[in-house]
Amino acid sequence: MLDTRISRRAALMGAGAAAAWLASPARALLQAAGRMEVPGFVNDLVGRMTLEEKAGQLSLMASAWGGGAAAALNPPSDSNFPKQLEETRQGQLTGVFNGNGARMARIMQTAAVKESRLKIPLIFAADIIHGHRTIFPVPLAEVSSFEPELARRTAEVAAFEAAGAGIDWNFAPMCDVARDQRWGRGVEGGGEDPLLGSLFAAARVHGFQGSDFKSNEHFLACVKHFAAYGAAEAGLDYNTVDISERTLREVYLRPYKAGFDAGALSAMASFNEISGIPATGNHWLLTDLLRGEWGFQGFVVSDYTGDEEMIKHGYAKDGRDAARIAFLAGVDMSMQSGLYRMYLPDLVRSGEVPEATLNTSVRRVLAAKHMLGLFEDPFRRIDEKREKSRSMLPRSRAVARESGRKSIVLLKNEGDLLPLPRSGKKIALIGPFASGQHDLVGPWVVYGSDANAVSLETGVRAAVADKNSIIAVEGSKVEQAIPGGIDQAVAAAQAADIVVLAIGESQGMSGEAQSRADIVLPKPQQDLAEAVAKTGKPIVVVLKHGRALALEGAVKDAPAILATWFLGTETGNSIADVLFGAYSPSGRLPASFPHLSGQQPYFYAHKTTGRPNPDPKLDDYKARFRGITNTALYPFGHGLTYGKIAYSDFAISGPSLPMTGEISVSARVTNSGKRAAEEVVQLYIHDRVGSVTRPVRELKAFRKVKLEPGQSEVVRFTLKRDDLLFYGVANTPTVEPGTFDVWIAPSAEAEGVHGTFELTA
Numbered sequence: 025m026l027d028t029r030i031s032r033r034a035a036l037m038g039a040g041a042a043a044a045w046l047a048s049p050a051r052a053l054l055q056a057a058g059r060m061e062v063p064g065f066v067n068d069l070v071g072r073m074t075l076e077e078k079a080g081q082l083s084l085m086a087s088a089w090g091g092g093a094a095a096a097l098n099p100p101s102d103s104n105f106p107k108q109l110e111e112t113r114q115g116q117l118t119g120v121f122n123g124n125g126a127r128m129a130r131i132m133q134t135a136a137v138k139e140s141r142l143k144i145p146l147i148f149a150a151d152i153i154h155g156h157r158t159i160f161p162v163p164l165a166e167v168s169s170f171e172p173e174l175a176r177r178t179a180e181v182a183a184f185e186a187a188g189a190g191i192d193w194n195f196a197p198m199c200d201v202a203r204d205q206r207w208g209r210g211v212e213g214g215g216e217d218p219l220l221g222s223l224f225a226a227a228r229v230h231g232f233q234g235s236d237f238k239s240n241e242h243f244l245a246c247v248k249h250f251a252a253y254g255a256a257e258a259g260l261d262y263n264t265v266d267i268s269e270r271t272l273r274e275v276y277l278r279p280y281k282a283g284f285d286a287g288a289l290s291a292m293a294s295f296n297e298i299s300g301i302p303a304t305g306n307h308w309l310l311t312d313l314l315r316g317e318w319g320f321q322g323f324v325v326s327d328y329t330g331d332e333e334m335i336k337h338g339y340a341k342d343g344r345d346a347a348r349i350a351f352l353a354g355v356d357m358s359m360q361s362g363l364y365r366m367y368l369p370d371l372v373r374s375g376e377v378p379e380a381t382l383n384t385s386v387r388r389v390l391a392a393k394h395m396l397g398l399f400e401d402p403f404r405r406i407d408e409k410r411e412k413s414r415s416m417l418p419r420s421r422a423v424a425r426e427s428g429r430k431s432i433v434l435l436k437n438e439g440d441l442l443p444l445p446r447s448g449k450k451i452a453l454i455g456p457f458a459s460g461q462h463d464l465v466g467p468w469v470v471y472g473s474d475a476n477a478v479s480l481e482t483g484v485r486a487a488v489a490d491k492n493s494i495i496a497v498e499g500s501k502v503e504q505a506i507p508g509g510i511d512q513a514v515a516a517a518q519a520a521d522i523v524v525l526a527i528g529e530s531q532g533m534s535g536e537a538q539s540r541a542d543i544v545l546p547k548p549q550q551d552l553a554e555a556v557a558k559t560g561k562p563i564v565v566v567l568k569h570g571r572a573l574a575l576e577g578a579v580k581d582a583p584a585i586l587a588t589w590f591l592g593t594e595t596g597n598s599i600a601d602v603l604f605g606a607y608s609p610s611g612r613l614p615a616s617f618p619h620l621s622g623q624q625p626y627f628y629a630h631k632t633t634g635r636p637n638p639d640p641k642l643d644d645y646k647a648r649f650r651g652i653t654n655t656a657l658y659p660f661g662h663g664l665t666y667g668k669i670a671y672s673d674f675a676i677s678g679p680s681l682p683m684t685g686e687i688s689v690s691a692r693v694t695n696s697g698k699r700a701a702e703e704v705v706q707l708y709i710h711d712r713v714g715s716v717t718r719p720v721r722e723l724k725a726f727r728k729v730k731l732e733p734g735q736s737e738v739v740r741f742t743l744k745r746d747d748l749l750f751y752g753v754a755n756t757p758t759v760e761p762g763t764f765d766v767w768i769a770p771s772a773e774a775e776g777v778h779g780t781f782e783l784t785a
């Protein structure tokens with residue numbers, strides 16, 4: 025399958041430390057963890073359970089603890105805690121999610137193991153998307169590091185904190201490929217490319233789960249949202265997905281598969297339909313493919329009321345029908361609707377659902393609880409003291425600062441405006457994100473807080489020699505003008521030598537249900553930028569955003585632009601590290617910045633069409649929009665450093681690659697600048713003629729290399745037949761002899777160095 029090839033390829037071609045990890049003995053352990061052991065006592069237990077108790081083990085609810093995180097995040101959820109405790113005693117609940125910490129977990133777990141008939145422990149779940157208390161960059165930002173090992177490390181710290189606070193099961197990683205920047209949830213995922221997304225999915229699973237499921241420093245990962253949630257039409261959240269099986273397999277399914285191959289033992293069904301069948305009721309997806317073809321042994325949970333939503337989809341006639349369809353399709357556990365505990369017992373009694381199938385699902389869930397060590401010690405992750413003592417340790421914050429600065433992408437740096445001097449210049453920090461502890465952690469954080477995060481102003485003041493050299497002015501709210509705000513900002517710019525313009529999206533503008541029809545800066549901020557630009561002062565734009573944006577006017581034309589996303593707890597320090605040169609930026613875009621919103625969905629690995637129109641020539645009757653070619657302003661893989669990088673000396677080991685052989689391609693990468701740099705060297709291919717048309721380019725490998733000033737290195741990659749596979753006419757992995765282009769380049773649309781080879785039979 026394509027995905028095992030990704031692992032092998034990554035290991036061979038050195039896609040960084042993640043590749044080494046994928047090939048390591050520790051990974052072998054994790055693969056063993058991908059197997060679900062069902063111990064004998066689980067079978068005995070299932071034999072003693074009533075139908076109601078079985079359905080209870082398959083019913084997960086938002087925590088009802090007063091003021092609990094879940095109630096706040098998912099408003100219609102119940103906040104009657106005594107009722108939830110009673111359901112626990114009655115064996116009507118398998119666990120809760122997004123509850124509030126170890127104290128709550130202790131009360132509930134005590135009710136489960138002391139007061140319920142069968143004493144089955146609860147499982148505590150949560151959305152620990154990019155950190156528990158110490159918040160790391162949003163996942164999309166972190167993917168910009170092109171360093172999967174970094175994601176493994178941040179996931180490990182997240183698990184350490186969260187598992188210390190009573191959480192057994194994490195609703196992450198989110199593995200949805202997102203190729204339409206209007207979609208708000210791209211911020212939670214791995215970007216537009218399936219290889220990059222797969223490496224990060226696997227790394228995150230490794231970090232969350234570790235190599236010992238019973239460890240109280242790790243928890244169970246959940247690969248979500250299965251499947252193709254990110255392919256929603258028009259980028260509208262929850263919308264229909266209508267997709268060919270080939271694209272599904274070649275693009276969208278790969279990161280999920282990588283997550284399962286890394287050992288994830290749970291999956292979450294997605295809200296969307298796929299070509300007419302809701303994922304939650306999709307037997308082909310959840311059973312034939314996931315279990316049959318891929319051999320997944322864990323359990324599947326619905327998304328929040330996903331089963332019930334099949335009624336609105338027009339796929340189920342009522343709640344009973346929805347429960348039956350979801351369960352028979354392969355959803356083992358229902359989240360939040362309560363439909364399973366309401367209807368499964370009766371569906372079994374009526375013969376519509378075989379009891380053996382029910383038993384299988386219950387066994388999976390109990391086996392997962394067993395693997396997590398909950399039967400041995402139901403309180404193993406519940407400890408109020410540990411919850412506090414593990415929270416936000418200096419070493420965790422150090423990882424947050426490192427991951428923050430590695431997530432920043434330098435889009436533009438005319439005249440080497442960056443890095444800024446630490447002394448001798450007055451700097452005006454202007455914009456809604458210049459100061460204040462807001463919009464720092466990102467849109468999807470349950471337990472962390474902006475209040476514990478470092479603002480831009482704080483980070484900048486700590487980095488400069490003279491605190492009085494900084495003046496901070498808001499200028500505009502995110503989506504609203506401030507009366508007199510622009511005048512104040514212009515005055516501040518005039519009094520300064522350099523402007524740092526901190527503008528972009530608030531954290532509420534991306535995330536679940538936050539799709540945008542137009543991915544530009546809100547008008548009041550654009551107006552602010554235009555006015556400040558008129559002062560003629562050099563401007564460094566520091567963008568805050570949960571997606572790739574369409575930059576316009578003075579923002580696009582600013583001499584320096586940094587894409588900084590939402591960086592979490594250490595935001596201000598991480599940005600200051602890059603602004604003042606303590607760190608030379610090494611991030612690369614995981615999602616293309618288009619010229620205009622209307623190009624969406626724009627992604628680099630598109631097809632050529634019969635009438636391509638490469639930039640910059642605009643021809644009639646060609647695939648272009650009026651006035652612009654269909655290229656990116658800043659493509660996938662783009663990012664500058666403080667060095668001066670050049671690619672030369674393309675070399676290939678031979679003109680042809682036999683089916684059973686390998687070919688080596690290399691380029692010399694030189695830093696002729698005055699500062700050290702980390703360059704992400706990328707390998708792309710294009711299959712010129714196929715029985716199925718192929719994308720203009722596909723990323724096949726990358727390597728991050730550190731180059732001192734004046735240093736040059738030959739970077740070598742190896743390609744094998746398996747790297748050239750695609751899903752052919754019959755939707756099966758196919759490889760065809762013929763000519764391939766190969767590029768070693770600094771981005772998906774940069775020429776870099778280029779050559780060709782023949783794949784021979």
Ligand code: NOJ
Pocket residue numbers: 121122151195248327328536
């Ligand atoms: C709905 C979201 O789609 C999913 O990602 C999340 O895990 C659940 N809510 C639970 O919070």
